[in-house]
Amino acid sequence: MARRRQSVTIKHVAADAGVSLQTVSRVINDGPNVRPEMKERVQASIDKLGYVPSIAAQRMSGSRSYLILALNDRERTLEEWEARQGSDWVNQMLLGGMLTANQHGYRMMVELVDTHNDHVERELGAAIAALQPDGVILTPPHSENVLIADLLSGMGIPFARIGSLDEGPGIAMTMDDEGNARKATEHLIGLGHTAIGFIAGPSDYSLSAWRVEGWRKAMETAGLSTERLLASGDFGYDSGLNAAQDLLNETPRPTAIIASSDQMTLATLEVARNRGIAVPADLSLISFDNTPIVNFTDPPLTAVDQPIAKTTSRAVELLIEASRKGVRPDAPVNVSGKLVQRASTAPPRHHDNT
Amino acid sequence: MARRRQSVTIKHVAADAGVSLQTVSRVINDGPNVRPEMKERVQASIDKLGYVPSIAAQRMSGSRSYLILALNDRERTLEEWEARQGSDWVNQMLLGGMLTANQHGYRMMVELVDTHNDHVERELGAAIAALQPDGVILTPPHSENVLIADLLSGMGIPFARIGSLDEGPGIAMTMDDEGNARKATEHLIGLGHTAIGFIAGPSDYSLSAWRVEGWRKAMETAGLSTERLLASGDFGYDSGLNAAQDLLNETPRPTAIIASSDQMTLATLEVARNRGIAVPADLSLISFDNTPIVNFTDPPLTAVDQPIAKTTSRAVELLIEASRKGVRPDAPVNVSGKLVQRASTAPPRHHDNT
């Protein structure tokens, strides 16, 4: 294959504008010490020649790579992808992050890394060495992996931890799990429910506990008991089946259930259907995630929307700032989600709802 | 922010192994002229030091960038993303391509480019200049954009055109649209249907015509008329509504409809529901795309699965080969999809099905 060299380089621009390379570089990077007049002339040449700096060369000379790396868990991502159950996490992350990155002249790349692998260090190191990103976005469960945090921190690469409130290096970010769980619970309480079950996510995700916390607090505030109303799963469908069975076997039966993922809510819906429990007449359901499929279930599910795109977008902004100015927020960054009301919630039967 | 330099470079390896830079380079690139013994020694140092070549530096010195760029239409991609109708095209492309790229030591990036913009040339040129990809994957409608093809071809960058059979530079690829439409039609014919309607996609996509062709040929082969059985839309839901109305207004009414996208099929389902036409008892439906949502409709839709991941994966392989050896397939590459049978197809009512 023919060797491809940059067609128009900084040299061409410099020659065209009749200035030194350095001046052109200053204009590109918005550096100081350029007279407006000079700047204009150079910019004119740039536009005329259609010059675009080579990222590789910029990286080489020790400056930015204009690259943000989003790290996802390989196993989980591939599982979700193969299942084709409509999870659009990667999609939301990619597009949300990409658009914001592009606005700042950056690009975003997605990379899969094994968590449970002894070679995290190698895999991650390789990705960093090869790509030299200006910032890294960590998603659960990577965001709570201390080894990864230490590695990144040691290399001086800014990173954001989505779904982690741990102290330590990196920018901690959440999607307001506790608040959202509270909102969901309060919505059901407002409808008149008093026995509201909760299906938690796996305990190795901090956000699982946060959500439980939100539910528990809302219940307590309303003077309601949470006794025998908590079950848990691993976010997957099958685990949701079990959790739903458990909850619906209780007496008295909960009149509403909040589940920590769409898949587990789908499972709950299925269990209810099999037992002849009508949703929402006999059982109200609120889901977490709000992936596209919850629009198409029968009934469509009321769900807590996880603002993945918005969070990723914010992460990109914070990372760019961190890499340029060396600053990071002094407190965890919280991006709020919202409750999307659909048809799976209603007042409980035989209840005097005011 | 502290200036980050590569922590371990080719120099360190060379020093550690007591050889020249060039020898290390040869080992990395599997070059000729290295004694196995030497190679082993160098490899040992590489492993020991955890060395990974910087792709920026590799790019700089005129070799590969190890980067494959996937170009999508900005407008369409963003529309689909915002609608959150469960389209997972980007997801499928990214993961399908990424995994294969990774296996070869390459990375894949997604980039959005405006089609209907006068600045395609600028936008594309900028992306290429900045990234210097070793190969580019074009999806519809970019894959049929002559300007883009010429640009890429002029720069000597290998590219694949997914959904295009045009002659000219680049690797033409299809997902067997004609064959899939034929299969779908034959399936319905096999069930006993004789009046099978077809909702085509927009005419500026070649694949729209290919699908119509597949349907038409299957009908003709079976000796069935296609008169008044063809409508068309733009892949979107609203256009599907109109197309379905038209088709279902005909007398005699078709007993089956194939629509060229999930959204249009969903619309057809809705129109049928509103008119009290039962699916599949009174009307069989086959969809194109097979996005996750078709599992959750009532009834779940029989659909032609578009092998996006597989096609992208194949494209990556072909591009890597093209960039290394300068060869490309001498005929269009066809990646076959399959018909996924669900509950929206059945024999027509009052029909003697054998």
Added chain:
DNA sequence: GTGAAAGCGCTAACAT
């Protein structure tokens, strides 16, 4: 304010 020189990490071309 602007320019000239040095070098980033790597590979192609040319020695040896």
Added chain:
DNA sequence: ATGTTAGCGCTTTCAC
């Protein structure tokens, strides 16, 4: 079979 030399396109010193 291996080493040496000269850049790639750009940014960082450091002069002027």
